Amino acid sequence: MSESDTTFAGPTLADIESARLRVAKAAQVTPMESSRYLAEIVGSPVYLKCENLQRTGSYKIRGAYNRISSLSDAEKAAGVVAASAGNHAQGVAFAARELGIKATIFMPIGVPLPKLQATRSYGADVILRGHSVEEAIRAAAEFSHATGAVVIPPFDHIDVVTGQGTLGLEMLDQIPDADTFVVSIGGGGLISGIASAVKQRAAAEGRTVRVIGVQAANAAAYPPSLVAGEPVQITTSPTIADGIQVSRPGILNFEIVNDLVDEVVTVSEADIARALLVLLERAKQVVEPAGAAGVAAILAGLVKDTGTTVVVLSGGNIDPLLMQRVISHGLAASDRYLKLRIMLPDRPGQLARTAELVAEANANVVEVQHTRHGRGLQIDQVELELHIETRGPDHRDQVIAKLRDAGFELRVDQ
CATH class of the missing domain: 3.40.50.1100 (Rossmann fold)
Structure with missing residues (x-):
């Protein structure tokens, strides 16, 4: 071309x-x-x-700065407006501040606090409107129509x-x-x-x-x-x-x-x-x-x-x-985090035995939940949920095999 x-x-x-x-x-x-x-x-x-x-x-700062710096003097005087839940908001706010232009940013209610704080820190007037970016976009368009502020689109x-x-x-x-x-x-x-x-x-x-x-x-x-x-x-x-x-x-x-x-x-x-x-x-x-x-x-x-x-x-x-x-x-996607549910007899020593087997497999238990009220449990059973760190697929399989070989009934949560 x-x-x-x-x-x-x-x-x-x-x-x-x-x-x-x-x-x-x-x-x-x-x-x-x-x-x-x-x-x-x-x-x-x-x-x-x-x-x-x-x-x-x-x-995002690249496109936002290029667009805003290309505005006419009259457009710059009217200010800019954008709608975003994150990076575009910050890019427009920063670019407008660097160019000495007023920026109004519409963000959806519930936007992550770090993104909200960052956008405000760049000097933009942030207005929370709606529960989705689409609602914020509509609000920005209405604001532009009412005030003459130039809409800075995120990509188009x-x-x-x-x-x-x-x-x-x-x-x-x-x-x-x-x-x-x-x-x-x-x-x-x-x-x-x-x-x-x-x-x-x-x-x-x-x-x-x-x-x-x-x-x-x-x-x-x-x-x-x-x-x-x-x-x-x-x-x-x-x-x-x-x-x-x-x-x-x-x-x-x-x-x-x-x-x-x-x-x-x-x-x-x-x-x-x-x-x-x-x-x-x-x-x-x-x-x-x-x-x-x-x-x-x-x-x-x-x-x-x-x-x-x-x-x-x-x-x-x-x-x-x-x-x-x-x-x-x-x-979990890398097979380095294993979540197991194990049915155990409700008698002393079972939890300790389970932990011992996991340790023998050189794995680390990071979280344990123990309940007598799980669905499908017999009256003399408890359910043990184990969250285990492993070193990859082979080690994960070794931990599972170790517990099954010891006679434990278990289910692997994906």
Whole structure:
């Protein structure tokens, strides 16, 4: 594709280069870290682009700053408004503060406290409205109509896409021989910007690169949309990757993805939780679930034969309470956390015997629940629920076999 291709809906390489000068006033050049652990899985070098370390904790500052800085003086005087439950809110609030513009952010009631506090700390007027992002979006539109404030969309605008494209140029500067870019997808703002940048830069250099998009399986609007040839509305299911939980692709974003993105894959909740744990343990990176989707795709075996690969860690704004739950889920998905229910005779010494067998298997009990009132229990039985740390699938199986060989009746909770 060339810059003269008038059918292309996205920003030109020159547009993105120009935006880069503006965005540099607010966004940092984030680190690029190699990962030997992931490289062994893929079979070629893998690098992690750490936008989780970006100012405001995600790439969103790029698109927000580019859009707001492109407003006319009259539009800037009217202020800006946005609706978001997290990263977009913080990006808009920070960008507006840096440019001296009033920002009003609508967030749903019940938004995680750290995200609410961070958005307010950047100087935005935060209004809690509704119990979903959709309700907050409607409230923001009404506010814009009443006050003249300019709505800053999270992904479906050419200025936002162009700003996100600056990340693509930055990655190619850091890893000039990169062959494949793995990017999480929600509405499509990030991947459409990155694809526009890297495909055009590579074409100008006489080579080709691949762009692979990753969606949470519970919120995967792009696969059916690509099949239909147009954006399709889906009903999403709950996902820990709430940052990419979007029910319909952006119109502009879909056009670009349809033109430039080579493949879109989906990952499960367990895949994402496992990726979060790997990033914590192996890369020492705190990443939110949406930002770990690309790594989840590698761990799930969905990214293959890619050459030198760059995975975008798109954000790091994770609620500590969610992190606690996700880590537990990730341990279970990695067969390192075992939950057992054991039926025992209601007589002294049985609990001690069970703990002794677990210790003999070199495993660690982290939680115990003991009840005489479980469903299906005989009057002379108790139910013991054990939460056990293990070292992986083989060790998990050894613990189970140890208890069964001793004659205990048990059930493994998945």
